Amino acid sequence: MDKGSKKDVMFEKMIEKKKEVKIVRRIVFVIVLIILIASLLGGRAIYKYISESLQPVDPKSEEIIEIEIPIGSGLTSISKVLEDKGIIKDARIFKYYAKFNNQSQFQAGSYGLTKAMTLDELIESLKTGKVYRTPVFTMTVPEGLTLDQIAKVVEKRIGIKEKEFLDYVNSEQTIEAMMIKYPKILSEEILNEDVKYPLEGYLFPATYPFFEEKPTVETVVTTMLDATSSNLTPYFSYLENNNKSVHWLLTFASLLEREATAKTDRETIASVFYNRLKIDMALQTDPTVLYALGEHKDRVLFSDLEIEDPYNTYVNTGLPPGPIANAGRSSIEAVIDPSTTDYLYFLADYEGNNHFAKTYDEHLNNRNKYRPN
Known part of the structure; x- marks a missing residue:
């Protein structure tokens, strides 16, 4: 390959990289916009989904899940592996979160990860190439x-x-x-x-x-x-x-x-x-x-x-x-x-079920009915 061809290839890669950065910025903007709209218009489903996708899948999980990141893997394929293994909730959100934080250079290797890890912890592990220690x-x-x-x-x-x-x-x-x-x-x-x-x-x-x-x-x-x-x-x-x-x-x-x-x-x-x-x-x-x-x-x-x-x-x-x-x-x-x-009162019955009321009279009725003693 001559020098001109090499320069052309490098130039094309630079253009593709810039396009990808622009796309990521647009996607991040859209996600932020969706969150704002969801919070303003009461779109609980969208808001909760994005919020939950940014949280650990199971903060209490102690199960060790082994994954293999092959040499040459990109952020997209890594995100897909993490989602398939149940370590993250949404590959796309993980990918855009990593991009937004300028974290995309991850190391190949074998990892033992858990569903209790935060996105930042996952990124740090994959970035440093730290293999899981029991x-x-x-x-x-x-x-x-x-x-x-x-x-x-x-x-x-x-x-x-x-x-x-x-x-x-x-x-x-x-x-x-x-x-x-x-x-x-x-x-x-x-x-x-x-x-x-x-x-x-x-x-x-x-x-x-x-x-x-x-x-x-x-x-x-x-x-x-x-x-x-x-x-x-x-x-x-x-x-x-x-x-x-x-x-x-x-x-x-x-x-x-x-x-x-x-x-x-x-x-x-x-x-x-x-x-x-x-x-x-x-x-x-x-x-x-x-x-x-x-x-x-x-x-x-x-x-x-x-x-x-x-x-x-x-x-x-x-x-x-x-x-x-x-x-x-x-x-x-x-x-x-x-x-x-419009509730102002609540009480729990002896089985742990809650009963809500708008007025004090309704609350007293609930107390007499569900907690008579």
């Missing part, structure tokens, strides 16, 4: 736990003493360092004097793999904050457009998490709280009273409802000063996309 152990942190409860899980699973963990997450040095490291999720709001524990609600519920026998407390905490950052990234634009903060989102979501049962309609409960907030009506949610008391009770007494504490939503209107537990994705989604109702 974790020494995993630690599962369920939804709805407080820092105290997470500390117990850490001690039982990892061996870090509960006191050491709590001392670390509540120390001024830790909070200052983490605020610098995670400025998008940790704001000055966590330093409010009424907030009991700055990192309460910020350690994301998930199953975490660890690749060393004795990770430090710093490793554990930063691993969990990394997960929080990754899982909240899709909601940053919503928060900015609605002049809301991550602290507001996690606080609201934590209430739904603690009110939830297996049969709970979180979106409808979220609508009740929104409706009350609009008219400056106290939220009156029992979990905030229990958090203020600092203890678990099967039944909240009337005397408990009178406790003078910033977290008591029977005494104070609005949201409490901060989260009362760690919220999962379903509760966060319910805050972002609640049902549209």
Whole structure:
């Protein structure tokens, strides 16, 4: 091939590359536009599909899925492999997400991936060519736990003493360092004097793999904050457009998490709280009273409802000063996309089914009918 031919081929490749970049930009623009239109017009199906496609397929999954990336594989074929193996939900969205973040040069090799990995984690693994290492152990942190409860899980699973963990997450040095490291999720709001524990609600519920026998407390905490950052990234634009903060989102979501049962309609409960907030009506949610008391009770007494504490939503209107537990994705989604109702009241019967009411009289009827004792 002569020099002229080589130049022609290079020139054609440059043109194709530019065309591809233009197409990607247009597609990203269309996706962003669809999200905006969906949020404005209430297109829940489209909005949820895109949002869910940006999240891990199964945050709790511990199954290792082995894949092979042949030499010369492009982003399109890699995305297809990941989708076929069930590691991502949509190959196209993964492809455009990677392109939008200028990540397309991935390395060939054998990988052991999980459905719990975020898109950023998948990209990092494929970009660095890091072959999967079997974790020494995993630690599962369920939804709805407080820092105290997470500390117990850490001690039982990892061996870090509960006191050491709590001392670390509540120390001024830790909070200052983490605020610098995670400025998008940790704001000055966590330093409010009424907030009991700055990192309460910020350690994301998930199953975490660890690749060393004795990770430090710093490793554990930063691993969990990394997960929080990754899982909240899709909601940053919503928060900015609605002049809301991550602290507001996690606080609201934590209430739904603690009110939830297996049969709970979180979106409808979220609508009740929104409706009350609009008219400056106290939220009156029992979990905030229990958090203020600092203890678990099967039944909240009337005397408990009178406790003078910033977290008591029977005494104070609005949201409490901060989260009362760690919220999962379903509760966060319910805050972002609640049902549209006129309900102001709800109660759960003895089987965990919720019953909603628009007026106090209807609520009393539900109480007499479903919780007579």
